[in-house]
Amino acid sequence: MLSLKGLRVRYETPRGPFEAVRGVDLEIEAGAFFGLVGESGCGKSSLGRAALRLEPIAGGQIIAFGEDITHAPPRRLRAFRQRAAMIFQDPYASFNPRRTILDAVMEPLRLHRPGPAAAQRDAARALLARVGLSPELEARRPHALSGGQLQRAAIARALALEPALIVADEAVSALDVSVQAEIVQLLKALRAERGLTYLFIAHNLHLVAQICDRVGVMYAGALVEVAAPEEIFTRPRHPYTRALIDAAPSAHRRAQPVTPPRLVDLGPASSGCAFAPRCPQAHAACLRDAPALAARGGGLVACYTPL
Amino acid sequence: MSAPRLTVEGLQVGFGDGASRQRIIDGLDLRIEDGEAVALVGESGCGKSLTARAIAGLLPPHAWTEGRVVLGGLDLNTLPPARLRALRGEEIGFIFQDPISALNPLFTVGEQIAERLRWHGGLGRRAAWARAVALMEEVGIPDAAARARVYPHQLSGGMRQRIVIAIAIACDPSLLIADEPTTALDVTTQAQIMALIAASQRARRMALLLITHDLALVAQAVDRVLVMYAGQIVEALDVEALYGESGAGAKHPYTRALLCASPSGVPGAPLKGIPGAVVTPARYPVGCRFADRCRWADDDCRRAPIPLVDGVRCEAPDGGAPC
Numbered sequence: 001m002l003s004l005k006g007l008r009v010r011y012e013t014p015r016g017p018f019e020a021v022r023g024v025d026l027e028i029e030a031g032a033f034f035g036l037v038g039e040s041g042c043g044k045s046s047l048g049r050a051a052l053r054l055e056p057i058a059g060g061q062i063i064a065f066g067e068d069i070t071h072a073p074p075r076r077l078r079a080f081r082q083r084a085a086m087i088f089q090d091p092y093a094s095f096n097p098r099r100t101i102l103d104a105v106m107e108p109l110r111l112h113r114p115g116p117a118a119a120q121r122d123a124a125r126a127l128l129a130r131v132g133l134s135p136e137l138e139a140r141r142p143h144a145l146s147g148g149q150l151q152r153a154a155i156a157r158a159l160a161l162e163p164a165l166i167v168a169d170e171a172v173s174a175l176d177v178s179v180q181a182e183i184v185q186l187l188k189a190l191r192a193e194r195g196l197t198y199l200f201i202a203h204n205l206h207l208v209a210q211i212c213d214r215v216g217v218m219y220a221g222a223l224v225e226v227a228a229p230e231e232i233f234t235r236p237r238h239p240y241t242r243a244l245i246d247a248a249p250s251a252h253r254r255a256q257p258v259t260p261p262r263l264v265d266l267g268p269a270s271s272g273c274a275f276a277p278r279c280p281q282a283h284a285a286c287l288r289d290a291p292a293l294a295a296r297g298g299g300l301v302a303c304y305t306p307l
Numbered sequence: 308m309s310a311p312r313l314t315v316e317g318l319q320v321g322f323g324d325g326a327s328r329q330r331i332i333d334g335l336d337l338r339i340e341d342g343e344a345v346a347l348v349g350e351s352g353c354g355k356s357l358t359a360r361a362i363a364g365l366l367p368p369h370a371w372t373e374g375r376v377v378l379g380g381l382d383l384n385t386l387p388p389a390r391l392r393a394l395r396g397e398e399i400g401f402i403f404q405d406p407i408s409a410l411n412p413l414f415t416v417g418e419q420i421a422e423r424l425r426w427h428g429g430l431g432r433r434a435a436w437a438r439a440v441a442l443m444e445e446v447g448i449p450d451a452a453a454r455a456r457v458y459p460h461q462l463s464g465g466m467r468q469r470i471v472i473a474i475a476i477a478c479d480p481s482l483l484i485a486d487e488p489t490t491a492l493d494v495t496t497q498a499q500i501m502a503l504i505a506a507s508q509r510a511r512r513m514a515l516l517l518i519t520h521d522l523a524l525v526a527q528a529v530d531r532v533l534v535m536y537a538g539q540i541v542e543a544l545d546v547e548a549l550y551g552e553s554g555a556g557a558k559h560p561y562t563r564a565l566l567c568a569s570p571s572g573v574p575g576a577p578l579k580g581i582p583g584a585v586v587t588p589a590r591y592p593v594g595c596r597f598a599d600r601c602r603w604a605d606d607d608c609r610r611a612p613i614p615l616v617d618g619v620r621c622e623a624p625d626g627g628a629p630c
């Protein structure tokens with residue numbers, strides 16, 4: 001469905017080029033609910049956007065629906081983007097504040113499926129009903145909806161062109177847990193109904209382990225572990241995954257108070273394992289070359305001495 | 308036994324007057340002992356921030372409030388305004404949700420901490436600066452002497468929130484109020500900031516009121532949990548009761564529903580939302596305010612206000628595993 005090979009994303013910044021994604025290999029199978037986790041700034045969003053060709057690609061390949069789209073010209077890209085959609089963390093920022101909800105959901109149809117307005121309106125209404133929004137909300141503007149309601153509208157809009165792949169970037173992170181759980185149920189139901197594939201980006205490891213069927217852990221622009229959630233959660237192989245799990249707060253277990261860590265200033269990027277400066281088990285070899293992703297158990301891990 | 312650090316009795320907060328008068332917080336009681344950490348938990352819109360702001364005297368000007376707030380034995384209603392401002396400045400530290408808007412973009416972070424120390428702590432210029440740098444070290448900022456000279460936008464979100472914490476604890480307050488202190492941060496930073504707040508609270512023996520919508524954050528930080536719904540406390544329980552037999556100690560249907568909606572990380576385990584939304588203040592019903600979302604609701608629940616009995620505001624409290 002989606003396959004990334006050695007993908008690199010580079011941004012030009014005033015201080016020179018900065019590589020946010022540093023050679024990612026990733027296979028997402030059709031129908032998967034693939035979770036991508038990692039701390040802020042590790043490159044999750046850059047990866048998700050690059051997969052849809054929304055960022056400049058500095059190297060590697062993107063193969064989607066069996067087609068290499070890495071350098072696809074605008075016309076082919078346009079066709080591709082109808083089969084792939086994106087949902088963002090802040091729904092208020094992704095809607096035009098002056099348009100009604102119904103209008104916003106009709107918009108992709110108007111652009112890509114020319115036809116009678118009445119038919120488009122009916123299609124948009126059906127989508128709003130499907131995501132659980134009552135008809136009285138359709139004439140409202142974004143700010144008159146709650147975060148959860150507006151995120152449902154964002155899902156309806158993403159579904160308008162019947163995509164096969166959805167990249168959801170922190171789509172539930174800003175919501176109350178009660179609402180988050182409902183939106184997740186909706187995404188799961190839609191996958192079953194419409195045969196969708198998800199790249200679900202989140203920083204809540206517990207959430208991802210609970211709902212996804214495959215999980216990728218990212219650190220400093222690279223994947224460090226990819227495995228089934230059972231593996232990740234009960235037997236993490238990468239020291240960083242272990243640290244993430246230990247740091248993840250849970251409403252279901254009493255955690256011991258921990259000593260607050262001091263922040264450390266990281267040195268400039270070195271040639272070895274990017275996690276070495278924070279790794280409790282780093283050794284000399286780790287500083288020489290970066291470890292590559294290699295099969296381990298049922299998954300993949302990038303570490304010389306996996307747990 | 309000594310008097311509690313904070314006692315709140317019959318707190319009411321609302322907006323408007325005359326026909327448009329609206330009561331949002333409705334007769335809230337709470338007490339926090341010296342050195343005790345208490346969480347106030349509930350979905351957004353249930354009134355957590357208004358409660359916190361009423362206690363700290365930070366309500367918007369068009370809000371009205373009634374009830375008693377007693378801090379360290381002093382009834383705040385009886386103090387003259389100037390004395391009240393000074394007392395709040397010295398005795399209450401406040402950590403806001405959004406570190407960006409809590410800091411002034413035009414001053415260096417060191418100046419902002421020092422300013423607080425000079426204003427409320429009575430320190431001179433140089434002493435205040437030295438103390439500001441020491442506070443930055445205490446909240447875990449590396450190379451504090453140099454970083455004291457940078458502006459807020461030059462720091463990461465996690466560092467900015469550490470500065471906000473340094474300002475909050477600068478004058479050795481006896482009560483620390485943290486309103487969703489980590490919502491704007493990523494998960495690893497969240498854990499660090501929670502650990503920092505919990506550690507300063509213990510080291511300085513402050514009373515802590517931690518406000519959050521996320522039950523996952525209370526696990527390592529507090530002793531007691533107050534669950535809030537639509538302007539009322541609906542359950543008060545020791546934090547252990549939440550975890551015991553996987554939440555067996557929680558008796559109110561709302562607390563139990565919040566637990567079931569919180570990710571456990573167990574692959575494939577169901578994640579149950581709470582359908583509907585918190586009832587808005589204009590539509591608070593006579594009876595149980597959670598009734599329209601409660602699967603156990605019946606006519607008894609809707610007839611009359613439900614009192615808080617043994618820490619639970621429910622006609623038919625339940626027990627056992629919640630999900």
Ligand SMILES: Nc1ncnc2c1ncn2[C@@H]1O[C@H](COP(=O)(O)OP(=O)(O)OP(=O)(O)O)[C@@H](O)[C@H]1O
Nearest residue numbers: 011013018020039040041042043044045046047493
């Ligand atoms: N347009 C851009 N120009 C320059 N640098 C960028 C740009 N977008 C992202 N970056 C940088 O690339 C890195 C990865 O950013 P990205 O947004 O992908 O992180 P993320 O993992 O999604 O983080 P978060 O969890 O905070 O959303 C960061 O260091 C960020 O500052």
Ligand SMILES: Nc1ncnc2c1ncn2[C@@H]1O[C@H](COP(=O)(O)OP(=O)(O)O)[C@@H](O)[C@H]1O
Nearest residue numbers: 322331350351352353354355356357358367588
């Ligand atoms: N400045 C204000 N003016 C009018 N209503 C407000 C104001 N601030 C909050 N409210 C209302 O008070 C209720 C509780 O808000 P708040 O205390 O912010 O909730 P929480 O912090 O639990 O999310 C909500 O219904 C909100 O709309």
Ligand code: SF4
Nearest residue numbers: 273276279286303304
């Ligand atoms: S390769 Fe070395 S430094 Fe990197 S995670 Fe493994 S043990 Fe740690």
Ligand code: SF4
Nearest residue numbers: 595598601608621622
């Ligand atoms: S009083 Fe009734 S409606 Fe309210 S929480 Fe209890 S059982 Fe549910």
Ligand SMILES: [Mg+2]
Nearest residue numbers: 044045046169
């Ligand atoms: Mg991101």
Ligand SMILES: [Mg+2]
Nearest residue numbers: 355356486487
């Ligand atoms: Mg609030």
